[in-house]
Amino acid sequence: MTQPILKIEGLKKHFPVSTGGVFSKGKGVVKAVDGVDLEIFPGQTIGLVGESGCGKTTVGRTVLKLYEPTAGSIEFNGEDITNLTPKQMKPRRSQMQMIFQDPFASLNPRQTVGTLIGNTFDIQKITPAGGKTEEIQRLMKRVGLNPEHINRYPHEFSGGQRQRIGVARAIALKPKLIVADEPVSALDVSIQAQVVNLLEDLQEEFKLSYLFVAHDLSVVQHISDRVVVMYLGKVMEDADKKDLFSNPRHPYTRALLSAVPVPDPKLGRARERIILQGDLPSPVNPPPGCVFNTRCWKVQDKCRTEVPELLQIEPGHKIACHFPEAASK
């Protein structure tokens, strides 16, 4: 069996918050990520889904050590990087890159496309074979931009094109892992498919691994090999894509899937819909026991006191629930 490119165990990231007034020192913590295990193999795409505030973005950023983890371990390419300093991280960063959600905020408006992409070479002090300008233009062409536009500024491009600049920047150093944080959610539907296809092509070409963080289950279903469902900082279900979407065993996953609208009116009318009551509880003060117990329709006394562990119920299918849904097949 091949070695995972990324392996995280028991990852926790807590943010301190001030709970009192302006002058009192805060004692509370937001448990943004509270014990997450994850493995990504070379060439694989892991989809990380959940509602806003579930900690999926924090996982993505902590994995790249943009946040210091509170607890747990991160292993990248067989090496423990949990406690490396930013300086020690720098040479390793060419192996791990990120694509951001908002193509308007993530590109410096005062730099040309050439500078934006070229920066990645300068920071790592790498001179690409064949010259920097040529390499930048080759990258632009690869992601579907016109190489003649190398001296243009971000505002001269549309949202989809800007996201392509972000993709070019991420693949410039031929990384092994890309964390894509909602890479298509800011784009129009007709443009989304273009970027999704580009990401898939690049994966094949460079044997990339993706940690694909998104809230749109349709896109995640399309692009992922495995899917991890998070809720309030914890993993609820972790399974192979086909398994998860055809046979969800956690009540939360089932509700989440039933809430996704399907572009097919007859099917939409026929589908059984589980409408969850209420909202996500505050992560400052998560409910005791299972974090989902306040919205779960199957809740029993045990759920309010005992935290369910993430256990394997079938080969390659893990859930954290005391009363899993019956297997549908």
Next chain:
Amino acid sequence: MSAFLEVKNLTVSFPTEDGLVQASNDISFSVDRGETLAVVGESGSGKSVTSLAIMGLHNRQTTNINGSAVLNLESGPIDVISAPEDQVRRLRGKAMSMIFQDPMSALHPYYSIGDQLSEAWRLYNKGDKKAGFKRATEMLELVGIPDASTRVKEFPHQFSGGMRQRVMIAMALINNPSLLIADEPTTALDVTVQSQILQLLKDMQKEFNMAVILITHDLGVVAEVADRVNVMYAGKIVEQAIADSIYYTPDHPYTIGLLNSIPRVDQLEGKRLIAIPGQPPSLINLPQGCSFRKRCTFADQVADNLCATVAPSLDVKESAHFSRCHLTEKQLVAARGGK
């Protein structure tokens, strides 16, 4: 019998330094009470501009608006495009209401929920603040906010995103409007909350017998709630039909392309998405002929280069199914891929 809202040849354009922006062009449709019309399109397709024109919210000094949008009220028809501004103002919030995408920026952070709701009510009803709060509490209960009598005194920041959108709906409905325009009401929300809000809108529509215009870019949401659909592209309606007909026999290459390009949660085999190439044209210098031509994969099938020279008109393709396309019925069936 005429429908409650009848829009005819509505055209909105903005003069700018770079030229005239043709934001919405020759829009005609109607919506009746109890009916939901979905307007689908990408950003810049003119869906919001059209609805703001119906609400009379464009600045008449800086915007060119032509055509008509007639509300058939019990007291008689009123054309909101040509009616005096103060008359249109008296319709807003009473005969017609609107819900906006972002519930945080649409609520005033300094005033309590009750203050804001009762202000909307007291505008058209005689009653003091106390009566206003009573009515506000009733409305909050109706839209499913638990513990409404306490929460009515709270402020927007104490509400979650989904709860704020419920407050917006309560505010829009507090004077029993006949027409509700919902502009991307669930785009900022999570899926589980989205399905709550869509259900609420359906229930409220039944309760108040409203005509609803739902503006969205999400074809999944449209499939769930719409009776009829307008598909917009570059300021024009390119396809207009009942919802099922749009999904099962789309008659415009843009709609066909959209349906092919979205991944579906219920289709597990990893088919490659068929993306629509290119990007929407600028609304300042729209190309001659069909505005979708440059992205259309079927344009070369039309004889005499017609797509490049003549802008197609919105023609009947099947019964009550209109499309702006030069392709013949036979070519369209082939374009759908036998779908």
